[in-house]
Amino acid sequence: MAPVTPDTVVAVTDASTRPRADLRRAAERYRSEPAEGIETRHAFSFAGHYDPKNTHFGALLACNEETLAPGAGFDEHKHRDTEILTWVVEGALAHRDGDGHAGVVRPGMLQHLGAGSGVTHTERNVGGAQVPVRFLQLWLQPDTFDAPPVYGLRRVEPEPDGLTLLASGLPRHAGSAALRLRRSDAALYLVTAGPWEQLPTLPEAPYRYLHLTAGGLGYRTVPGPHGAGHSMSPGDSVRATGPAFADPMAGPEGAELLLLEMHSAVSYG
Known part of the structure; x- marks a missing residue:
């Protein structure tokens, strides 16, 4: 993906953190x-697309849905001071960076690239593929800058209760199997539920970003009968502040989504 660093994003004060569940459709x-x-x-302003009212949410700088045709990919490019998390939905993604790390990310695996003081890499549809690779990539602002780059790749075994920790910088998750983020108040989860099942109890946070990947x-926007009801399809996302996003229930095909828990917003200067 083309590089974006904190100094290329114009700071915009976050809207009030009053409870709100802001639904964004995939087609938008x-x-x-x-x-x-x-x-x-793109879910946010990115490269040549700039919307001053949509530069970030919480600590999240970018959430891009990528599709690479067979033989296609991003040539070598550089990132700096960005926590990059990659989740493959279909196909396989080949990663190689200038620090000697190489891996293939497949469905059920999470990749973390902490760009730190600077790293170059390539991302391509795996060699010999006959089908496109589709993946979701989230970029977080770190709270430790100019650190040595780090790389991690793990296979995920979903938890029976439907809430699986994927990556975290939160102190409470120290020592877990989660990939370690250089953002001390953020964590990423895989959330799953069967047909017509309630989602598991989700972590509370001032900012929660939810992206439906399947099902x-x-x-409801708020708990109880007075909360407006909404439905989500694959590719839709919700930007929830405070206790908004209530009573979530999977549809007839079940649900799989990524949940990003964040306790503060981006900061510059």
Whole structure:
């Protein structure tokens, strides 16, 4: 993906953190084709697309849905001071960086690249693939800058209760199997539920970003009968502040989503 660093993003004060569940449909994402065989759908301002009212949410700087055709990929490019998390939905993604790390990310695996003081890498549809690779990539602002780059790749075994910790910088998760983020108040989870099941109890936080990767989901904006009801389809996301996003229930095909728990917003200067 083309590089974005904190100094290329204009700071905008977050809106009030009053309880709100802001639903963003997949079709509303900005679409770009940065190179042949690549389609990107952006949730936030990115590269040539700039919306001063949509530069970040909490500590999240970018959430891009990428599709790489067979043989396509991002040539070598550089990142700095960004925590990059990659989750593959379909296909396989080959990663190689200038520090000698190489890996193939497949469904059920999470990759973490902490760019730190600077790292170059490539991302391509795996060699010999006959189908596209689709993946979701989230970029977080770290709270430790100019540190040595770090790389991690883990296979995920979903927890029976439906809430699986994938990556975290939170002190309470120290020593867990989660990939370690250089953002001390953020964590990423995989959330799963069977057909017509309630989602497990989700962590509370001032900022929660939810992205549905498969299935369907219904929820209320606030708890109880007075909360407006909404439904989500794959690719839809919700930006929830405070206790908003209540009573979530999977649809007839179940639900799989990524949940990003964040306790503060981006800061610059």
